[in-house]
Amino acid sequence: MASYFHSVQLDEEKCRGCTNCIKRCPTEAIRVRQGKARIEAARCVDCGQCIRACPNRAKSVLTDSRAALKDFKYTVGLLAPSFFAQFRSNPSPGKVLAAVKLMGFTYVRGLFLAAELVASAIAKHLATTAGPFPRISTSCPAVVRLIQVRFPDLTRHLVTIEAPMEVAAYLARAEVRGETGCGDEDIGVFFITPCPAKITAVHQPVGVGKSQLNGGFSFSEVYADAYRLLASVKEEEPVVGSARGLVWARSGGEGEGVAIDDYLAVDGIEHVITVLEEVEMGRLRGVRYIEGQACVGGCVGGALVVENPFVARVRVAQVARALPLYSPPEITLPEEALVLKQDLSPRPFIQLDEDMEVAIKKLGELEKIVERLPMLDCGSCGAPHCRALAEDIVRDTAVLTDCDFVLREQVNELAQELISLTVLLPNAMGRKRIDGEGEK
Amino acid sequence: MGEQATFEVSYTVEGADFSIAGEGAARLKRVLQQVGLPPALVRRIALATYEAELNVVIHAYRGVIKARVSSALVEVWVEDQGPGIPNVELAMKEGYSTAPDHVRALGFGAGMGLPNIRRNADALKITTVVGEGTALYMTFAGPSSEV
Numbered sequence: 001m002a003s004y005f006h007s008v009q010l011d012e013e014k015c016r017g018c019t020n021c022i023k024r025c026p027t028e029a030i031r032v033r034q035g036k037a038r039i040e041a042a043r044c045v046d047c048g049q050c051i052r053a054c055p056n057r058a059k060s061v062l063t064d065s066r067a068a069l070k071d072f073k074y075t076v077g078l079l080a081p082s083f084f085a086q087f088r089s090n091p092s093p094g095k096v097l098a099a100v101k102l103m104g105f106t107y108v109r110g111l112f113l114a115a116e117l118v119a120s121a122i123a124k125h126l127a128t129t130a131g132p133f134p135r136i137s138t139s140c141p142a143v144v145r146l147i148q149v150r151f152p153d154l155t156r157h158l159v160t161i162e163a164p165m166e167v168a169a170y171l172a173r174a175e176v177r178g179e180t181g182c183g184d185e186d187i188g189v190f191f192i193t194p195c196p197a198k199i200t201a202v203h204q205p206v207g208v209g210k211s212q213l214n215g216g217f218s219f220s221e222v223y224a225d226a227y228r229l230l231a232s233v234k235e236e237e238p239v240v241g242s243a244r245g246l247v248w249a250r251s252g253g254e255g256e257g258v259a260i261d262d263y264l265a266v267d268g269i270e271h272v273i274t275v276l277e278e279v280e281m282g283r284l285r286g287v288r289y290i291e292g293q294a295c296v297g298g299c300v301g302g303a304l305v306v307e308n309p310f311v312a313r314v315r316v317a318q319v320a321r322a323l324p325l326y327s328p329p330e331i332t333l334p335e336e337a338l339v340l341k342q343d344l345s346p347r348p349f350i351q352l353d354e355d356m357e358v359a360i361k362k363l364g365e366l367e368k369i370v371e372r373l374p375m376l377d378c379g380s381c382g383a384p385h386c387r388a389l390a391e392d393i394v395r396d397t398a399v400l401t402d403c404d405f406v407l408r409e410q411v412n413e414l415a416q417e418l419i420s421l422t423v424l425l426p427n428a429m430g431r432k433r434i435d436g437e438g439e440k
Numbered sequence: 441m442g443e444q445a446t447f448e449v450s451y452t453v454e455g456a457d458f459s460i461a462g463e464g465a466a467r468l469k470r471v472l473q474q475v476g477l478p479p480a481l482v483r484r485i486a487l488a489t490y491e492a493e494l495n496v497v498i499h500a501y502r503g504v505i506k507a508r509v510s511s512a513l514v515e516v517w518v519e520d521q522g523p524g525i526p527n528v529e530l531a532m533k534e535g536y537s538t539a540p541d542h543v544r545a546l547g548f549g550a551g552m553g554l555p556n557i558r559r560n561a562d563a564l565k566i567t568t569v570v571g572e573g574t575a576l577y578m579t580f581a582g583p584s585s586e587v
Contacts, residue, residue: 152479153479153480153482153483277466280469280483280486281462281465281466281486281487281490282487282490282556283462283490346479348473348479350470350473350474351473351474351475351476352474352475352476353476354476356475356476356477356511356583356584357444357445357511358445359474359475359476360445360446360447360475360509360510360511361445363447363471363474363475363509364445364447366474367447367449391474
């Protein structure tokens with residue numbers, strides 16, 4: 001079994017073993033065991049739903065330490081487009097970049113240009129590919145992993161074009177190398193991210209190649225310093241790129257950048273799932289491209305953002321006015337910079353056993369178990385719903401009496417039996433059988 | 441084949457309820473994934489079952505989806521109480537549809553149902569009696585079948 005890196009972590013001290021997170025996980029990856037939530041690594045897609053659901057703030061994101069900046073001669077801070085929409089005073093993008101630079105980066109860059117290059121590459125791909133349609137965006141890593149684990153057959157629909165974050169890192173590296181003459185190992189590129197999925201993507205692009213990035217910091221940990229430093233900005237940083245790149249911050253922005261009219265933008269992981277189910281059933285016709293984002297509103301709704309996603313969405317439109325509407329990118333990137341390095345192979349978790357014959361037998365058992373369960377989906381057993389408990393039982397990771405209702409039933413049966421035994425007389429007094437079958 | 445494990449399942453389908461059309465096929469799909477059948481096979485079975493289920497919703501009063509699953513063969517029955525098909529040959533033609541306008545307005549009933557089923561199933565048998573109903577029997581060769 002491959003091991004997977006995950007940025008979503010559990011704080012055991014804070015976890016009370018309640019059932020809020022298990023119900024919200026789109027891949028049913030969490031179980032409560034021994035009073036603590038356990039995340040099954042193979043199923044987790046790092047969407048951040050459990051972080052939002054946890055009333056005890058026990059789920060957190062493993063981000064990199066800012067001390068890591070000292071490990072490199074030159075450092076680059078890459079700001080996600082949604083970061084520019086986090087500030088109430090609506091500072092210009094150049095000022096936000098300058099404030100973050102003051103935190104200790106040698107260089108800071110937005111993702112605007114990279115997003116535009118990626119959009120153009122997607123448009124080109126859509127015009128030439130033979131399908132299968134609809135093609136599905138790979139820019140949201142949580143959606144990509146959702147497809148790998150829950151919709152394995154749809155991995156064929158994923159567009160193998162690198163996300164703006166990676167392309168921006170590629171551009172920044174080339175720029176810094178060109179300017180300083182240093183080697184790649186001297187450059188540390190860090191992403192300022194609205195979501196845990198991007199941090200996972202930085203640390204685990206399994207398969208074909210390695211990420212161009214060295215680490216990631218969350219909006220929430222950078223925000224306070226950036227906000228404070230805005231006042232100290234003397235000179236704005238130059239901004240490369242246009243509003244066409246900025247609008248990737250919110251749902252629909254990618255499709256707008258690709259500039260086709262038969263694209264579908266869907267946000268919020270539950271809604272993404274319903275759309276993917278339609279695709280799987282061949283029901284979604286007349287759509288060439290799907291931009292799916294795990295968070296409501298798109299990246300502005302990430303689990304690590306500071307500002308209310310709906311407010312931030314408005315602000316994206318306001319910030320966009322400070323940028324040119326569209327600037328045709330002057331650089332052409334080498335093919336390799338745009339080819340997705342991530343492994344997109346299916347990671348199905350659903351099958352009950354590796355041996356198909358055994359799986360079929362287990363399925364029969366599963367249905368019998370389901371009939372004994374109350375189907376209240378209360379979650380007290382630690383599984384998100386009754387069917388999931390039945391699956392756990394046939395997988396040998398739970399037992400039937402984990403269900404409180406079944407346990408009560410069995411205790412009741414036992415009590416009845418005890419009562420019956422009390423009327424069973426000793427032989428000397430004339431034995432009476434409880435089952436009414438007479439003496440043996 | 442005596443040693444092979446099999447699993448049987450059935451779901452009911454209500455006619456005219458478009459809000460839940462496809463639920464039976466979706467549940468069957470989940471079962472097939474749990475068995476671990478190859479994704480491409482699961483897709484063909486789910487698609488064919490979905491189309492058949494949709495036909496029940498569009499044309500019939502009620503119906504039932506039954507499936508028997510083994511690693512060698514997946515059999516799916518979709519049986520309904522409904523108007524039956526007067527001319528099966530015509531119904532098998534692409535684009536031929538008797539779906540009412542309000543159904544077409546929803547994007548269903550494009551006359552691709554039966555052709556799609558035939559395309560996706562390895563074998564298809566249709567038994568129909570006008571005024572009584574239709575029974576579809578589809579089979580799909582599983583990974584352990586000797587082809």
